[in-house]
Amino acid sequence: MKSKELKVTARCPIRTTTELLGGKWKLLILFQLAPQGLRPSQLKKLIPDISEKMLIQELKKLCDSGLVVRKNYGEVPPRVEYELTSIGHKIMPLIKEMRNFAIEYEKELNINK
Amino acid sequence: MKSKELKVTARCPIRTTTELLGGKWKLLILFQLAPQGLRPSQLKKLIPDISEKMLIQELKKLCDSGLVVRKNYGEVPPRVEYELTSIGHKIMPLIKEMRNFAIEYEKELNINK
Numbered sequence: 152m153k154s155k156e157l158k159v160t161a162r163c164p165i166r167t168t169t170e171l172l173g174g175k176w177k178l179l180i181l182f183q184l185a186p187q188g189l190r191p192s193q194l195k196k197l198i199p200d201i202s203e204k205m206l207i208q209e210l211k212k213l214c215d216s217g218l219v220v221r222k223n224y225g226e227v228p229p230r231v232e233y234e235l236t237s238i239g240h241k242i243m244p245l246i247k248e249m250r251n252f253a254i255e256y257e258k259e260l261n262i263n264k
Numbered sequence: 265m266k267s268k269e270l271k272v273t274a275r276c277p278i279r280t281t282t283e284l285l286g287g288k289w290k291l292l293i294l295f296q297l298a299p300q301g302l303r304p305s306q307l308k309k310l311i312p313d314i315s316e317k318m319l320i321q322e323l324k325k326l327c328d329s330g331l332v333v334r335k336n337y338g339e340v341p342p343r344v345e346y347e348l349t350s351i352g353h354k355i356m357p358l359i360k361e362m363r364n365f366a367i368e369y370e371k372e373l374n375i376n377k
Contacts, residue, residue, distance in 0.1 A: 165291050165359060165362050168362040168366045175282060175286070178282060179276075179278060242365060244364070244365075245362060246278060249277065249278050249358060250277040250281075252277075252281050252354060252357075253280035260330070
């Protein structure tokens with residue numbers, strides 16, 4: 152799924168979503184962009200273990216799939232920010248469910264230890 | 265994330281969940297196991313494009329992380345089934361949100377076409 156081109160088909164909604172959001176970073180980036188638009192350097196600070204190259208690559212994919220938009224303010228020095236689109240914002244309930252699941256999972260692990 | 269050993273840390277719940285469920289197949293397998301336990305051959309029929317090797321490998325990972333349990337009925341000829349554990353069942357709201365998101369996303373794509 153990683154470097155293949157983005158396929159969006161109707162065959163199965165779970166696949167649509169894993170193809171859009173799959174990989175290690177996209178959900179983390181979307182989550183950081185939820186409250187406000189950010190420059191790449193700010194994102195890098197919030198997700199320290201992502202490489203600059205990977206960050207730019209993942210942002211590009213998110214823009215291509217319409218979840219994020221790149222804004223160039225045309226200022227000097229250049230100012231570029233990434234923001235969620237309206238459909239990008241709709242990922243938040245999914246992220247909330249991922250969080251809920253992780254909390255449940257970790258509780259269960261502790262019970263069984 | 266793929267072939268590394270499963271790390272479950274508390275540092276970020278989104279990462280916990282992507283590490284548990286990441287990759288192309290795990291969510292599809294879990295979804296198929298939701299209504300009932302299944303033999304590997306039945307799973308293969310429901311997910312035709314997974315290779316047998318990958319199916320067994322992903323089932324093993326799901327067992328290792330406690331989301332799925334392997335049941336050997338001790339019969340001759342051998343009968344082995346995979347079932348969701350109680351925590352495995354708790355992934356269903358997440359899958360439902362993935363479905364909702366895919367439907368919203370495809371609607372949005374059509375509007376903008």
